[in-house]
Amino acid sequence: MTRWESYLVSAAKVINSYKGDLPLHHFLKQFFKQHPQMGSRDRRWISQLVYHYFRLGWWHTDMDISERLLLGTFLCEQQSNDLLEQLRPEWNQQIAAAPEEKLAISGAGSLAAEQLFPFTDELSQGINADAFAWSYLRQPHFFLRVRNNKQEQIVSALQKNGIPYELLENRTTLALPNGTKIEDILKDKSWYEIQDASSQQTGHLFKPAKGQSWWDCCAASGGKSILLRDQQPGVQLLVSDVRRSILENLQQRFAAAGVKNYDARVADLTNPAFPGTMGRVKFDGIILDAPCSGSGTWGRTPENLRFFKKEEINKFQDLQKRIATNVIPFVKPGGVLIYITCSVFRKENEEVADFISSNSHLVQEEGGVIPGYGNGADTMYAVRFRNKE
Numbered sequence: 001m002t003r004w005e006s007y008l009v010s011a012a013k014v015i016n017s018y019k020g021d022l023p024l025h026h027f028l029k030q031f032f033k034q035h036p037q038m039g040s041r042d043r044r045w046i047s048q049l050v051y052h053y054f055r056l057g058w059w060h061t062d063m064d065i066s067e068r069l070l071l072g073t074f075l076c077e078q079q080s081n082d083l084l085e086q087l088r089p090e091w092n093q094q095i096a097a098a099p100e101e102k103l104a105i106s107g108a109g110s111l112a113a114e115q116l117f118p119f120t121d122e123l124s125q126g127i128n129a130d131a132f133a134w135s136y137l138r139q140p141h142f143f144l145r146v147r148n149n150k151q152e153q154i155v156s157a158l159q160k161n162g163i164p165y166e167l168l169e170n171r172t173t174l175a176l177p178n179g180t181k182i183e184d185i186l187k188d189k190s191w192y193e194i195q196d197a198s199s200q201q202t203g204h205l206f207k208p209a210k211g212q213s214w215w216d217c218c219a220a221s222g223g224k225s226i227l228l229r230d231q232q233p234g235v236q237l238l239v240s241d242v243r244r245s246i247l248e249n250l251q252q253r254f255a256a257a258g259v260k261n262y263d264a265r266v267a268d269l270t271n272p273a274f275p276g277t278m279g280r281v282k283f284d285g286i287i288l289d290a291p292c293s294g295s296g297t298w299g300r301t302p303e304n305l306r307f308f309k310k311e312e313i314n315k316f317q318d319l320q321k322r323i324a325t326n327v328i329p330f331v332k333p334g335g336v337l338i339y340i341t342c343s344v345f346r347k348e349n350e351e352v353a354d355f356i357s358s359n360s361h362l363v364q365e366e367g368g369v370i371p372g373y374g375n376g377a378d379t380m381y382a383v384r385f386r387n388k389e
């Protein structure tokens with residue numbers, strides 16, 4: 001058996017044993033731990049094959065696995081590669097063709113959006129189902145947000161290391177190839193944050209003013225809070241999350257980014273007793289970056305196309321409504337609430353936004369879907385409400 005054929009066999013082994021109960025990258029890590037004879041090149045190829053396989057969603061699930069692995073590689077890769085050259089050279093010659101052309105060349109028949117992404121009837125308004133579904137065939141980019149005006153220094157380090165990059169029009173967002181080991185290239189952590197392009201765009205809704213008090217109530221490791229403080233270093237900041245461990249990550253990330261003077265607390269915002277623990281405090285701005293299906297980021301975790309259960313969407317909506325209900329009373333009259341998800345589902349987006357405005361004095365001012373699928377970024381939803389009390 002050639003090296004390339006053995007990659008197909010190993011990838012098929014992974015696919016047959018993976019049941020979706022933990023993220024695919026964790027599963028692959030475990031798999032490689034059990035097969036220490038595989039070197040880094042082998043691991044890279046097998047992982048890539050498996051990811052391409054899942055990028056095809058529910059299309060041709062009855063096809064022979066090896067055939068589907070090759071088809072996934074043909075449709076998802078844009079550059080000639082050794083595996084196809086050895087196993088399907090006639091496809092490798094056409095690797096740069098448009099996806100529609102590749103479909104015809106492969107003889108695999110037509111491809112409808114619902115076959116790739118089985119939840120098209122759940123999409124938020126304004127998301128183009130075809131363009132969104134087809135975006136799964138491309139691995140998303142890796143994005144940086146430039147801080148402290150270090151564009152020139154960063155670009156020159158990337159050029160020195162031969163890393164291809166695109167500096168977007170706003171001159172603060174950099175798109176890089178996925179898997180770039182940026183920590184090895186940029187030693188000064190204060191120059192940049194790793195943050196998806198759409199996540200960076202949510203910041204356009206913040207508009208903080210000096211001296212205001214803000215609460216990032218589902219802060220995780222603090223990506224939105226750092227963005228907020230970069231816009232307005234003078235805001236007073238409270239961060240909270242239900243997970244103590246993620247707030248420890250936040251503290252390290254803030255220290256590396258030079259973010260100081262903030263309050264942090266562990267808080268479960270679904271707990272009905274929670275509001276009583278906050279005292280009489282109110283905020284000029286609250287960022288509610290809600291726990292969600294993450295369906296706008298599944299280009300990075302395409303195994304979800306096969307393993308996510310539609311019923312989960314309602315559970316997320318329920319969680320989002322409960323958290324919003326507990327958070328709304330803490331917006332000052334005249335203050336703002338920014339509701340954010342990285343979901344493409346109407347139930348987690350517009351329906352929760354409608355729930356917020358129907359059950360409070362909050363009025364939606366601006367925002368909506370941030371469609372990242374056209375430029376290799378995540379798709380998000382972000383809306384800004386003002387308290388008209």
Ligand SMILES: C[S@@+](CC[C@H](N)C(=O)[O-])C[C@H]1O[C@@H](n2cnc3c(N)ncnc32)[C@H](O)[C@@H]1O
Nearest residue numbers: 218219220223224241242268269270289290291
């Ligand atoms: C989408 S993430 C936030 C991402 C973060 N804002 C950022 O920019 O990196 C949602 C966060 O909500 C937190 N969360 C989930 N359930 C919660 C609850 N009941 N109360 C408070 N936080 C919760 C999760 O732990 C998770 O860190």
